[in-house]
Amino acid sequence: MVLDMPSAPIPRVFLGNFGYSESEIDKEAVRLQYAIRQPMRWSMEVCRSLAPLTLEINRLKKEKDVFLIAHSYQTPDITYGVADSVADSYALSKEARDAPQQTILFSSVRFMAETAKIVSPNKTVLHPSPDAGCSLSDSIEAEDVIRMKEDNPGVPVVCYINTSAAVKAECDVCVTSSNYLRICERLPGDSLIFVPDKFMGRHLQNSLWGKKEVILYDGECEVHAEFTGPKIRNWKKNMSENGVDLKVLSHPECDSEVLEESDFVGSSELLMNEAKRLASIGNRDMMLITECGTADRVLAETEGNLNLMGACVMCKHMKKTQLEDILQVLIDPYPEQIIDIPEGTLKRASKSLDEMFRLAE
Ligand code: 13P
Ligand code: SF4
Numbered sequence: 457m458v459l460d461m462p463s464a465p466i467p468r469v470f471l472g473n474f475g476y477s478e479s480e481i482d483k484e485a486v487r488l489q490y491a492i493r494q495p496m497r498w499s500m501e502v503c504r505s506l507a508p509l510t511l512e513i514n515r516l517k518k519e520k521d522v523f524l525i526a527h528s529y530q531t532p533d534i535t536y537g538v539a540d541s542v543a544d545s546y547a548l549s550k551e552a553r554d555a556p557q558q559t560i561l562f563s564s565v566r567f568m569a570e571t572a573k574i575v576s577p578n579k580t581v582l583h584p585s586p587d588a589g590c591s592l593s594d595s596i597e598a599e600d601v602i603r604m605k606e607d608n609p610g611v612p613v614v615c616y617i618n619t620s621a622a623v624k625a626e627c628d629v630c631v632t633s634s635n636y637l638r639i640c641e642r643l644p645g646d647s648l649i650f651v652p653d654k655f656m657g658r659h660l661q662n663s664l665w666g667k668k669e670v671i672l673y674d675g676e677c678e679v680h681a682e683f684t685g686p687k688i689r690n691w692k693k694n695m696s697e698n699g700v701d702l703k704v705l706s707h708p709e710c711d712s713e714v715l716e717e718s719d720f721v722g723s724s725e726l727l728m729n730e731a732k733r734l735a736s737i738g739n740r741d742m743m744l745i746t747e748c749g750t751a752d753r754v755l756a757e758t759e760g761n762l763n764l765m766g767a768c769v770m771c772k773h774m775k776k777t778q779l780e781d782i783l784q785v786l787i788d789p790y791p792e793q794i795i796d797i798p799e800g801t802l803k804r805a806s807k808s809l810d811e812m813f814r815l816a817e
Pocket of ligand 2: 677771
């Protein structure tokens with residue numbers, strides 16, 4: 457059976473207008489609905505109820521000179537309503553590092569906001585949802601890496617960006633879903649330790665087969681682990697029986713059986729770019745094997761009618777942040793919403809990120 461693509465949750469309906477006039481609210485609601493481009497789910501009524509919030513957040517952002525970045529998996533009212541930039545974890549780390557503003561507000565999960573602080577230690581980094589974790593970054597601690605290093609002396613340690621600052625401090629180089637293959641290929645030696653994602657690690661093992669041994673850890677993304685090879689094969693078979701030439705686009709946090717069934721593998725940003733490219737050459741039938749936010753972005757940024765098939769899975773951690781949280785952190789952040797990393801840890805972690813920027817370019 458082929459399912460329709462579910463979408464991100466509709467946020468809490470906000471009742472209040474911060475003194476904005478009816479015409480300002482109407483204009484903002486039209487802007488939101490046009491940018492999100494999902495009129496069935498993001499109706500004019502919903503957009504109107506959110507408009508005072510987005511207007512107020514955008515006003516405060518300007519007044520306080522805050523740069524608001526949002527990961528692709530945030531809800532469309534955030535990505536298209538208030539974010540100055542939306543992208544994958546690699547691009548956002550660079551943007552946080554290079555932004556001229558002294559305050560970064562990162563709408564995403566904790567490890568991404570921590571990464572922004574590591575690459576821009578002199579800036580204030582605000583994170584609206586301190587309890588927004590990640591099953592990958594929560595699966596590993598610094599002690600686990602220390603143990604692996606003791607068991608494999610001299611072997612370079614590569615950590616996926618979905619890790620805490622303390623774990624990054626124990627690693628030689630950090631990677632993201634857009635550069636892990638390139639960076640691992642470029643590392644010296646004939647072996648490496650890769651933590652914590654076992655699926656991405658297996659993809660690396662397959663890609664580096666005969667060139668390097670890859671020692672793995674046992675972490676997984678609870679969202680991407682939902683997709684299995686048999687499920688994808690079944691969807692593809694169904695579609696081809698109906699004469700549809702389905703293109704399968706997958707995130708590398710998926711099992712290697714899923715990746716083998718895929719036409720394209722890449723980060724959230726690369727998946728979106730590939731979907732746009734396929735649409736521009738007339739390919740309308742696609743399956744996005746990843747978190748639902750990518751489909752929201754593809755729908756917003758692609759002209760014409762796309763058939764996005766299969767079922768996306770929602771990341772409950774990514775979806776914790778809502779516009780109200782962003783407004784609150786802009787007005788008066790709680791101490792735990794201001795990222796603070798012990799100096800020694802930050803300095804050591806920044807080396808693994810500097811090394812990533814050096815090897816990725
Ligand atoms: P991207 O770098 O592809 O955005 O991945 C981050 C992530 O957490 C995916 O689940
Ligand atoms: Fe972590 Fe997976 Fe959520 Fe990405 S989608 S933040 S890897 S739990």
